[in-house]
Amino acid sequence: MGTVYVTGHRNPDLDSVCSAYGYAGLMNMQDADNTYIPVRCGHLADSTRSILEKLDIDIPKYRRDVFPRVKDVMLNADHKIDADDPLTAVAAIYETNNPSAIPVYEKDEFYGLLTVDDITNWTMRELSQSSKITKIPKVKEIMTDQGEGLSSDEFFDEARALLQKSSKRGLAVYEDDRYVGFVTRRCFLKMPAYNVILVDHNEPEQSIRGIETANIVGIIDHHRLDAIKTSQPIFICAEPLGSTCTIVYQQYIRNNRTPDSVMAKVLLTGILSDTLILKSPTTTGDDVVAAHILASICRVDVDEYGLSMFEGAGGLKDKEPMAAISADFKSYSENGVKIGIGQCEVTTLNDLKDYSDEYLESLNEIRNMKGLDWAVLMITDVIHEHSALLCTDHRGNRHLPYSPVAKNIFDMPNVMSRKKQLLPEIIHAVGVQ
Ligand SMILES: [Mn+2]
Numbered sequence: 001m002g003t004v005y006v007t008g009h010r011n012p013d014l015d016s017v018c019s020a021y022g023y024a025g026l027m028n029m030q031d032a033d034n035t036y037i038p039v040r041c042g043h044l045a046d047s048t049r050s051i052l053e054k055l056d057i058d059i060p061k062y063r064r065d066v067f068p069r070v071k072d073v074m075l076n077a078d079h080k081i082d083a084d085d086p087l088t089a090v091a092a093i094y095e096t097n098n099p100s101a102i103p104v105y106e107k108d109e110f111y112g113l114l115t116v117d118d119i120t121n122w123t124m125r126e127l128s129q130s131s132k133i134t135k136i137p138k139v140k141e142i143m144t145d146q147g148e149g150l151s152s153d154e155f156f157d158e159a160r161a162l163l164q165k166s167s168k169r170g171l172a173v174y175e176d177d178r179y180v181g182f183v184t185r186r187c188f189l190k191m192p193a194y195n196v197i198l199v200d201h202n203e204p205e206q207s208i209r210g211i212e213t214a215n216i217v218g219i220i221d222h223h224r225l226d227a228i229k230t231s232q233p234i235f236i237c238a239e240p241l242g243s244t245c246t247i248v249y250q251q252y253i254r255n256n257r258t259p260d261s262v263m264a265k266v267l268l269t270g271i272l273s274d275t276l277i278l279k280s281p282t283t284t285g286d287d288v289v290a291a292h293i294l295a296s297i298c299r300v301d302v303d304e305y306g307l308s309m310f311e312g313a314g315g316l317k318d319k320e321p322m323a324a325i326s327a328d329f330k331s332y333s334e335n336g337v338k339i340g341i342g343q344c345e346v347t348t349l350n351d352l353k354d355y356s357d358e359y360l361e362s363l364n365e366i367r368n369m370k371g372l373d374w375a376v377l378m379i380t381d382v383i384h385e386h387s388a389l390l391c392t393d394h395r396g397n398r399h400l401p402y403s404p405v406a407k408n409i410f411d412m413p414n415v416m417s418r419k420k421q422l423l424p425e426i427i428h429a430v431g432v433q
Pocket residue numbers: 015016200222242243244274
């Protein structure tokens with residue numbers, strides 16, 4: 001039985017969270033040998049959270065990283081040696097297991113680790129004094145100073161380094177000061193790897209931290225391909241559709257499954273969010289068909305439900321700029337130039353000048369914080385299919401095909417898609433000498 005984490009990208013938007021939830025749900029029906037757990041590797045924006053809360057699901061839990069940890073390699077002994085037991089009690093265990101360390105208890109409390117060094121040292125000392133061992137000691141009488149233990153959450157790498165440097169054969173492992181197991185040097189011979197399926201992204205930079213140490217076992221995505229090389233053949237389903245949730249829906253169909261009403265609404269939410277209620281130019285016929293079938297399963301009207309999602313999110317004027325920009329912010333690297341592109345959805349651009357200065361300032365701050373060369377924010381009016389672009393200072397600004405309306409602010413009529421419309425222009429502007 002294995003565990004497979006299904007995760008979207010780091011700034012979890014609705015498509016990302018809903019497709020992780022939906023694909024994990026499908027895989028749990030398809031593959032009884034493994035457990036698929038949807039997770040998110042970033043924090044939810046308030047507007048995203050409030051829409052997810054209405055879906056009546058367990059929102060995928062936050063998981064910071066997939067770096068292997070001590071708890072992934074620690075051992076538990078199936079035998080219980082008491083500190084007051086005679087050393088002979090250990091003999092049987094040695095015969096079968098040959099362990100380099102054995103946990104010892106006093107009553108039922110963990111007492112410490114008895115190591116093979118403790119036994120050898122005592123035996124040699126005895127033999128150097130007389131030629132045969134006459135008295136069998138209690139286990140605790142030959143145990144040496146324990147030193148510090150490890151936390152079960154300690155990173156594999158750091159724990160291995162610690163053990164290599166120490167003179168100990170093994171270390172006890174604690175969780176909240178409670179003994180939970182132990183590790184020996186043998187535990188660190190091979191680094192374990194988590195199984196991960198990437199949805200709604202494939203670039204390692206946008207993925208859960210530690211993805212380079214994981215086993216990527218699948219990719220379901222609708223973005224440009226810039227994935228990590230894998231060592232095994234994996235399942236990839238990448239199509240240029242408007243939403244990853246559409247691809248997930250098609251996987252249900254492909255596997256002869258129908259999403260139930262709750263799952264249908266989850267997938268519909270992702271589709272309407274990413275396609276801006278099927279109006280973004282990234283929208284394909286497949287998205288339209290999927291959205292309408294899913295809407296009929298969960299008995300909602302596509303437009304009505306879509307508008308309720310965006311209207312509920314409120315305007316930018318009342319939001320905290322740093323949080324609003326960071327909520328959906330993606331980083332790219334092109335010709336050695338580091339670019340960040342944020343996108344916010346609104347239902348009107350009429351109040352843009354009320355908050356543009358503040359947002360430009362925060363955009364600058366984000367650029368500095370993330371070490372980017374150029375940061376831009378696309379503010380999209382989903383009702384009127386119109387966007388505005390806020391930019392930090394960069395030579396690329398001069399090469400954008402949009403009309404400036406103020407310093408570092410551009411007007412983008414009919415532009416709704418970061419990926420399909422804005423990103424190619426940004427890449428072009430960066431490439432112009
Ligand atoms: Mn998406």
